[in-house]
Amino acid sequence: MKRLLLSLTLLALVTAGFSGCSKQRQWNHEQRKAMREALRSYRQMVYLDDLTDAEFGLFSDAVAGTLENAYPVYVEFIQMEGVDDTVDMVVVTEIVDELNADAxxxxxxxxxxxxxxxxxxxxxxxxxxxxxxxxxxxxxxxxxxxxxxxxxxxxxxxxxxxxxxxxxxxxxxxxxxxxxxxxxxITETVTPAAGASATSAQPAATASSNNAR
Structure with missing residues (x-):
């Protein structure tokens, strides 16, 4: 599965940029945008690779919303041990919820x-x-x-x-x-060669066809 690539450089920039908001109990616009950008690493995942860009945008918003509700302090969330595994779990859970909601x-x-x-x-x-x-x-x-x-x-x-x-x-x-x-x-058959004792074999083959009754 694709993993979130939160490099030390990105982490340092985000932490520095939002350290003054560490007590904030809600993500701001830039933080939500950063999460949606990070979720693009899942774009080639099975199920998600078949979504249109608009559908994937809605999916990303839903995942980001779930994460924000569970971890309202963004800086603490991205510094949390096992953050990648947490995002993985939420992504899979959201897909399963969509499958359960509509076959x-x-x-x-x-x-x-x-x-x-x-x-x-x-x-x-x-x-x-x-x-x-x-x-x-x-x-x-x-x-x-x-x-x-x-x-x-x-x-x-x-x-x-x-x-x-x-x-x-x-x-x-x-x-x-x-x-x-x-x-x-078609099974293999052996046909005697004319005027000789040797035989020639026709290779076996399998053909399939789709038929509507």
Missing amino acids: RNMRHIFPYNVLVAQGILPQGLDHDQLKAFYNCLATKVNNTYSSIGQFFNAILADTTDLSQISQLESQCANDLFNWEVTEID
């Missing part, structure tokens, strides 16, 4: 265009169909993992069973749209 936010982890390219979903689905798909997927994930939080942490740790996730996605696609993947196996 369609699963699209930021499994974007529709990627699922189409993988053959899991057909092209041309409308808003209501996609909403139904992501609701279905969220339900299956909830039934597979103890919580959305456990599921997302497994994604961050890269310990999710991708084949299992693909099965859940395919089940939803089949249940909702009668869309399934049909595998055609």
Whole structure:
């Protein structure tokens, strides 16, 4: 996961600039701006990398607001031991809250265009169909993992069973749209060469096609 890079130089500048406000029980504009800038280091994180700039701006504001409410004295917060871990936790918690609030936010982890390219979903689905798909997927994930939080942490740790996730996605696609993947196996065959005892082998191949019933 991306980490906040609070260098000693930055820390010294911020501390010097705001030492007179150390008793202040609320962050000021510059302090909030500094936190939003620091949160950009998370921009390439799974889920966040699919947000638009506007969506990421709202996400950053929510994280900064949570941190400000929990740690109203900014200078004490940035000097706190384990500040990076604290920000990590709040970022992940905010993502999990968004996933719990609206199952369609699963699209930021499994974007529709990627699922189409993988053959899991057909092209041309409308808003209501996609909403139904992501609701279905969220339900299956909830039934597979103890919580959305456990599921997302497994994604961050890269310990999710991708084949299992693909099965859940395919089940939803089949249940909702009668869309399934049909595998055609071509086994290796041996054909006698004309006028010779030698044989030639045709290599095995597997083809897959997506069919809507």
